[in-house]
Amino acid sequence: MLALLNSVPLPKLGKTAPREVRMFKFGANRTTKGVFILTKESAHAALADYTAQGHALTWDYDHATFTAADPQHRIAAGSCRLAVRADGLWAVDIEWTAKAKAAIEAGEWAFCSPALKFNAKREITGVRNVALTNLPATHGATPLLLNDARNHMTQYLK
Numbered sequence: 135m136l137a138l139l140n141s142v143p144l145p146k147l148g149k150t151a152p153r154e155v156r157m158f159k160f161g162a163n164r165t166t167k168g169v170f171i172l173t174k175e176s177a178h179a180a181l182a183d184y185t186a187q188g189h190a191l192t193w194d195y196d197h198a199t200f201t202a203a204d205p206q207h208r209i210a211a212g213s214c215r216l217a218v219r220a221d222g223l224w225a226v227d228i229e230w231t232a233k234a235k236a237a238i239e240a241g242e243w244a245f246c247s248p249a250l251k252f253n254a255k256r257e258i259t260g261v262r263n264v265a266l267t268n269l270p271a272t273h274g275a276t277p278l279l280l281n282d283a284r285n286h287m288t289q290y291l292k
Contacts, residue, residue, distance in 0.1 A: 149279040151230050151238040156276075157248040158258055159222040164273040169256065176257035177218045183251065183260035184216040191216060191225065193234065197249060197265040211243075211266050225264055234266060244277050245270040 158172045184191065190213040192199070198207045211234035214225040225246070230238065237243050243266035251260030266278075 149239065151228075151235045152278055153226070153228045155225045155228065155246050155264075155278065156219075156222050157225055157246065157261065157264065158250075163258070165271040166273075167271055170250065170252055170258050171256055172223055172258045174218075176253075176259050177223050179257075179259045180223055180251075180261060181216055181218050190214060191261060191263055193225075193228070193230075193246075193264045193266060195234075195243075195265065196267050197247065197263075199263055199265075200249065214264070216261060223258065223261070225261075238266070238278055241279070244268050244279075245272075245275045246278060247271060 158170070158177075160172050160174070160177070163170045163172060192213050193211040194208065195211055198209075210231060212228055212230040214228040217224045217226045225248075234243070245267050247265040247267040247270050249262040249265065250258050251262060253259050
């Protein structure tokens, strides 16, 4: 059991907040809300949905955009573009607010949580926004400070 616990990656404090984050891999994505599927077709549907919106995706804190009654708590943590890559659906060109960047780098926010759209087959067809969170619904979520595409997690787990 100890070996299993040691294989769970921890955030690498002192690293720079990522500019790119893979939100979903192709295939099954297990979450606390069930399994969601990303196919090549559904990924391109998500990209088409994003393009049709005509604006950047926003990041917030713990999905406050959808849950906070008080507008002052629905503040942005950053913005990004959406991209389909060979290994899944990514948030790219992330621009963090100064507050969010400092909080991520200090380890105050460890994970991301995309608010997704899906069809009757539970295929991911869109992303409404992305939240900074410490309780991700995605099983096996990679910490933000390991998520930058320029850094491969295996180099940190040696």
